[in-house]
Amino acid sequence: MKPNQIKILKFGFNYGLITGGIGILYTVLLIFTNKLYDQSLTKSLTGLVLLILPVILAIVNFKKQNNNDLSVGQAIGVGIVTALTAALITILFTLILTNFIVPDFWDKSAEYNSMLMKQQTPNITAEQLQNKIASQRKLAWITYPFILLFNLAIGFITSLIAGIALKTTEKM
Numbered sequence: 001m002k003p004n005q006i007k008i009l010k011f012g013f014n015y016g017l018i019t020g021g022i023g024i025l026y027t028v029l030l031i032f033t034n035k036l037y038d039q040s041l042t043k044s045l046t047g048l049v050l051l052i053l054p055v056i057l058a059i060v061n062f063k064k065q066n067n068n069d070l071s072v073g074q075a076i077g078v079g080i081v082t083a084l085t086a087a088l089i090t091i092l093f094t095l096i097l098t099n100f101i102v103p104d105f106w107d108k109s110a111e112y113n114s115m116l117m118k119q120q121t122p123n124i125t126a127e128q129l130q131n132k133i134a135s136q137r138k139l140a141w142i143t144y145p146f147i148l149l150f151n152l153a154i155g156f157i158t159s160l161i162a163g164i165a166l167k168t169t170e171k172m
Contacts, residue, residue, distance in 0.1 A: 023090050076160055076163055079158055
């Protein structure tokens with residue numbers, strides 16, 4: 001590996017650890033404020049910002065430490081490694097959360113979703129509601145690959161935009 005590739009991996013990994021740690025702290029805050037099951041737009045946007053900002057900061061700091069030199073490819077590399085590391089930490093923490101910290105997580109989540117469905121669709125029958133909740137429980141495993149794919153997609157888009165905005169133009 002070239003020194004620059006190692007530098008990209010190091011930056012991405014370190015910022016990914018920070019991003020994953022921030023995500024864990026955010027989840028702990030949600031637990032203590034009884035908002036863990038909340039599906040509000042504010043919660044979703046906050047989580048998104050907590051992923052996007054560290055990716056941008058990683059790219060900006062990479063450029064600073066690289067003699068103010070940055071290519072779009074380097075930005076994407078730093079962003080993808082950051083997002084991948086954060087995703088793996090998030091997946092590991094989610095497994096620990098749902099199996100040990102809050103072992104009845106999926107049951108409580110189903111209750112919350114059931115309540116929301118009743119509010120949104122007042123004329124839903126009990127049988128239809130039970131079928132929807134049962135389907136959701138069967139698909140709980142999809143959470144883990146979704147976290148990975150979502151983080152990678154957001155990391156790629158963010159790093160592409162940041163890379164285009166921050167790239168160093170060649171001097172003539």
